[in-house]
Every structure is written in structure tokens, then in C-alpha cells.
Amino acid sequence: MKAKVTIVGAGSLGMLFGGRLAAAGVAVELVVRRPEQGRRLEAEGLTLGVAGGGAQAPLHVRPAVRLLEGSDGPDRGAAPGGHWVLLTVKQTAVTPGFAEALRRLLPEDAVLVCLQNGIGHAEVLAEAFPLQRLLLAVTTEGALKQTDTEALHTGKGTTWIGAAAGEGGSALSVQKNLAALLERAGFRAEVSNNIQQRVWQKLLMNAVINPLTAILQVPNGELPLLPGVPQLMRELLGEGEELARRLGIPLDPGLWEQVLSVCRATAANRSSMLQDVLAGRPTEIGAINGGLLREAQRLDVRLPVNETLYTLVRALEEKGRHTRGQPATMPIESGDED
Numbered sequence: 284m285k286a287k288v289t290i291v292g293a294g295s296l297g298m299l300f301g302g303r304l305a306a307a308g309v310a311v312e313l314v315v316r317r318p319e320q321g322r323r324l325e326a327e328g329l330t331l332g333v334a335g336g337g338a339q340a341p342l343h344v345r346p347a348v349r350l351l352e353g354s355d356g357p358d359r360g361a362a363p364g365g366h367w368v369l370l371t372v373k374q375t376a377v378t379p380g381f382a383e384a385l386r387r388l389l390p391e392d393a394v395l396v397c398l399q400n401g402i403g404h405a406e407v408l409a410e411a412f413p414l415q416r417l418l419l420a421v422t423t424e425g426a427l428k429q430t431d432t433e434a435l436h437t438g439k440g441t442t443w444i445g446a447a448a449g450e451g452g453s454a455l456s457v458q459k460n461l462a463a464l465l466e467r468a469g470f471r472a473e474v475s476n477n478i479q480q481r482v483w484q485k486l487l488m489n490a491v492i493n494p495l496t497a498i499l500q501v502p503n504g505e506l507p508l509l510p511g512v513p514q515l516m517r518e519l520l521g522e523g524e525e526l527a528r529r530l531g532i533p534l535d536p537g538l539w540e541q542v543l544s545v546c547r548a549t550a551a552n553r554s555s556m557l558q559d560v561l562a563g564r565p566t567e568i569g570a571i572n573g574g575l576l577r578e579a580q581r582l583d584v585r586l587p588v589n590e591t592l593y594t595l596v597r598a599l600e601e602k603g604r605h606t607r608g609q610p611a612t613m614p615i616e617s618g619d620e621d
């Protein structure tokens with residue numbers, strides 16, 4: 284039975300999953316929002332390379348392409364082996380209007396799989412999709428879009444799949460089928476019976492690394508080497524760990540070591556938040572540190588370090604909005620030097 288995968292958001296992660304699944308013979312469809320990207324993908328296909336892959340030839344595939352807006356609506360009954368929709372847009376795109384447009388676009392038997400970092404998206408999507416058709420996924424795969432038709436696989440990882448929180452979540456068999464499909468495409472995939480723990484562990488990792496790299500404008504590996512910064516990182520993590528404890532979300536005991544190990548493993552990488560700031564794009568701060576702040580507010584708890592970094596990244600976003608197209612770092616005036 285042939286499964287079908289619709290990828291909504293043909294950016295870094297969407298091209299990685301779409302490219303590998305299509306190369307494994309799965310029927311893949313890319314849903315894009317810009318007609319220009321749609322035309323290029325139709326004409327040129329999708330190319331997926333491996334960072335540092337040496338002589339390894341990039342994959343080249345030709346998935347189907349359609350636009351989110353102005354599409355003909357659901358394509359019914361086309362997937363006897365299951366219809367999966369991998370949602371690979373950023374958190375900033377997941378609004379109630381977007382969730383409603385998705386609901387209109389997708390057939391009633393499709394299962395929506397959310398791959399976003401941060402928190403908040405599941406609640407928005409749950410307003411438009413029944414919980415048995417909503418899965419959460421946390422991935423440590425790394426991908427980087429190069430052009431509208433090309434991406435690089437920058438790091439192999441694991442993808443954990445689980446049910447969205449609440450009564451009447453998706454069946455275990457559905458989660459297992461998706462994991463098997465991803466494994467067929469060469470990904471490491473596992474079903475998790477505590478996906479909230481995975482979500483929060485990634486959230487706390489992002490809440491430490493992303494805003495600090497965006498503010499200090501350094502690659503991930505430099506962060507723990509800067510004077511005073513490890514202390515700040517520990518304070519940020521400590522606030523998140525205490526909040527998780529109050530919410531009853533279990534966490535691995537060695538998260539600090541994991542943060543340092545991610546900094547080392549991705550030492551040369553610019554975090555996604557730094558990339559967004561440098562490009563003058565909105566960041567995912569609202570779903571990462573902002574997500575923690577919303578949860579803290581519900582419990583009437585303060586997270587002072589997270590609050591400060593949240594404010595600074597929002598200020599950087601605002602600055603980027605006014606200077607888009609110009610370098611995001613301040614030029615050094617000749618008179619600044621002693």
C-alpha cells in the first residue's frame with residue numbers, strides 16, 4: 284500500500300524530509316506559499332546535499348508541488364497506506380488563520396505531524412484538527428535551505444513521535460506506522476510515550492542557546508567559551524528546569540551536559556535564531572523563551588533571565604525590521620578604535 288506525504292513548508296526541514304522520502308519511493312507533495320518557489324520546484328525538482336558529504340552525490344527528486352492558497356482543496360482517497368502531512372513551517376506561521384487554511388486543504392483522513400521547535404503551535408492546531416489526527420514530533424536532524432530548490436542535510440539525528448496532549452490522542456499504531464515510514468527513508472525514528480518530555484528538553488536547550496547566540500552573534504561552539512556566559516546559560520536552564528518541575532514535566536537529570544554537548548556538536552553552526560536576526564526575519568523567540576514565559580505567567584512565577592533575553596531578542600527583531608537589507612551588525616566607526 285502506497286503512503287502519501289504532504290510537506291507543508293518547503294524550507295530547510297521540509298526539503299530534507301521531502302527529499303529523502305521521495306528518494307525512498309514515497310509519493311511526496313510539497314505545499315508552498317510563494318508561486319515563484321512553486322514554479323522553480325516544478326521546473327528544477329528538489330536537490331538535497333549532505334554537508335561535508337565529499338564525493339557523495341546529492342539526491343535529486345521531482346515531488347509534486349502545489350500552493351497553500353488558491354489550491355483546489357482536498358485531494359481525496361489517494362493514499363491507501365496512509366496520508367501524512369509533515370508541517371515544517373516556523374512557529375511564526377502557525378496562526379489560527381493558517382490552521383483553518385490547512386484544515387480546508389487537507390483530506391479528512393490525513394494525519395498532521397508538527398515538527399516545530401518551541402511550544403504553542405499544538406494548541407493553535409488543535410482548534411482546527413481533532414486530536415486523533417495530530418502528532419507531535421521532535422527532531423534533532425539538522426537541515427539548511429540553500430535556495431528555493433536546494434537544501435543541505437547538516438547533521439543526522441533522531442526524530443521522536445508522539446500523541447498531542449489531551450484526551451483521544453492518536454493511536455499508537457498510527458505513530459508506529461509513521462516511524463516505520465521515516466526509517467524507510469533512512470531517518471532514525473522512535474515512538475515516544477512521553478513526547479512532552481522530549482518537547483520540553485529541546486525547548487530548554489533552544490531557550491539557552493538560541494537567544495544568547497542571537498544577541499552575542501556567535502556560532503554555537505563559542506557560547507560556553509565566552510567569559511560569564513556559562514553562568515548565564517546555567518541560570519536560563521535552571522529557570523526552565525524549575526518551571527518544568529512545577530508543571531510536572533519530567534526531564535533528564537543531565538540536561539546541562541546535553542546543552543554543552545549540543546554546543547560542541549554544532550560548534551560551527553549559527554543557531555536558527557541568529558540566522559533569523561541576521562536576515563532581518565522574525566524569530567521563534569515567542570514560542571521558545573516566550574513559550575516559557577507564558578507557562579510561568581499561568582503559574583504566577585517569574586523567570587527574570589528569560590524575560591531579559593526575550594526583551595533583547597524582540598528589540599533585535601524590531602531593529603531588523605527597520606534595517607532589512609542592510610547588515611544586521613553595527614559597522615565599527617574608525618573613531619571607535621583607541
Ligand SMILES: NC(=O)C1=CN([C@@H]2O[C@H](COP(=O)(O)OP(=O)(O)OC[C@H]3O[C@@H](n4cnc5c(N)ncnc54)[C@H](OP(=O)(O)O)[C@@H]3O)[C@@H](O)[C@H]2O)C=CC1
Nearest residue numbers: 292293294295296315316371372373374376399400425426
Ligand atoms: N532546520 C532545522 O535543522 C530544524 C528546524 N526545526 C524546526 O522546524 C521548523 C521549520 O524550520 P526550518 O525548516 O528551519 O525553517 P525554514 O524557514 O527553512 O522553512 C520554513 C518554510 O515554511 C514556509 N512557509 C511559511 N509560511 C508558510 C505558509 N503559510 N504556507 C506554506 N509554507 C509556508 C517558508 O516559506 P517562505 O520561503 O515562502 O517563507 C519556508 O519554506 C521550525 O519550527 C524549526 O525550529 C527543528 C529541528 C531542526
Ligand SMILES: CC(C)(CO)C(=O)C(=O)O
Nearest residue numbers: 492549552553554555556
Ligand atoms: C540545537 C540548535 C541550537 C542547533 O543550532 C537549534 O535547534 C537551532 O539552531 O534552532
